[in-house]
Amino acid sequence: MSGFAPPVVDERAALTTYLAQQRRALRATAHGLTDDQARLAPSASELSIGGLIKHAGHCETFWTDLILQRQRGSQRKADESDADEFRLAEGEDLAGVLAAYAEAAERTDAVIAGVRDLGQAVPVPRGLPWFPEEVGEWSVRWVLLHLIEETARHGGHADVIRESLDGATLFPLLAAAEAWPAPWFRPWSPSVRPDS
Numbered sequence: 601m602s603g604f605a606p607p608v609v610d611e612r613a614a615l616t617t618y619l620a621q622q623r624r625a626l627r628a629t630a631h632g633l634t635d636d637q638a639r640l641a642p643s644a645s646e647l648s649i650g651g652l653i654k655h656a657g658h659c660e661t662f663w664t665d666l667i668l669q670r671q672r673g674s675q676r677k678a679d680e681s682d683a684d685e686f687r688l689a690e691g692e693d694l695a696g697v698l699a700a701y702a703e704a705a706e707r708t709d710a711v712i713a714g715v716r717d718l719g720q721a722v723p724v725p726r727g728l729p730w731f732p733e734e735v736g737e738w739s740v741r742w743v744l745l746h747l748i749e750e751t752a753r754h755g756g757h758a759d760v761i762r763e764s765l766d767g768a769t770l771f772p773l774l775a776a777a778e779a780w781p782a783p784w785f786r787p788w789s790p791s792v793r794p795d796s
Contacts, residue, residue: 602780603625603770603771603774604621605617605618605620605621611718611741612712612718615712615718615741615744615745615748616709616712616744618748619708619744619747619748619751620705620709622748622751622752622755623656623701623705623751624774625752625755625759625770625774626652626653626656626751626754626755626758627653627698627701627777628770628773628774628777629649629652629755629758629759629761629762629770629773630649630650630653630694630698630758631768631773631776631777631788632768632773632776632777632788632789632790633649633650633694633762633765634694635650635688635693635694637649637765637766638650638688638693638694639651639687639688640761640765641761642761642764642765643760643761643764645757646686646687647686647757647758647761648686648687648688648761649694649758649761649762649765650687650688650692650693650694650697651685651686651687651688652686652754652757652758652761653694653697653698653701653758654685654686654687654688654692654697654700654701655685655686655754656701656704656750656751656754657697657700657701657703657704657705658685658704659747659750659751660701660704660705660707660708660747661704661707663708663743663746663747664704664707664708664711666722666723666725666743667711667712667715667720667722667740667743668711669722669723708747712740712744715740717740718739718740718741718744719739719740719741720739720740721737721738721739722737722738722739722740722742722743723736723737724736724737724738766790768788771785772785772786772787772788773788775787775788776788776789
């Protein structure tokens, strides 16, 4: 395996392949962490790796529901705090949020596979301040691009947090997590810091 997305043959494959690549990178930032480490926020923000993965799973569920034109009772309201969305709550653990994220990703992939036209309209929710009032709909294509953007942004946050925790960076983490054969990076291990 490598750190690059495999070749793609068309637009749908490009969008889903790059989304899968960004998910993979975000998950890799959690490789080898304990629950306590996954809760830590060692940078200037309050973000943690566990909280970012939890948020990414919620995002995929939210956007997939929009594609299906479903509303969930648990959908966050405009006056609710972001705090719980971005941190592991009491009773949550890293394994649980990783499993929930994998489940959300599988559901997204299944829904996208069932969409015949990436130009299919996706209605913009009303009454939420972060959505533009002047836009009535997006397309499934737009939603996929947004999910790639969202996942990549939070993957970058997680990279900084992970490097702050123990010096680990993406490619050594991927090499370790995926057991790359003859990797060109020294695979991450808990006993070897990159600066030693």
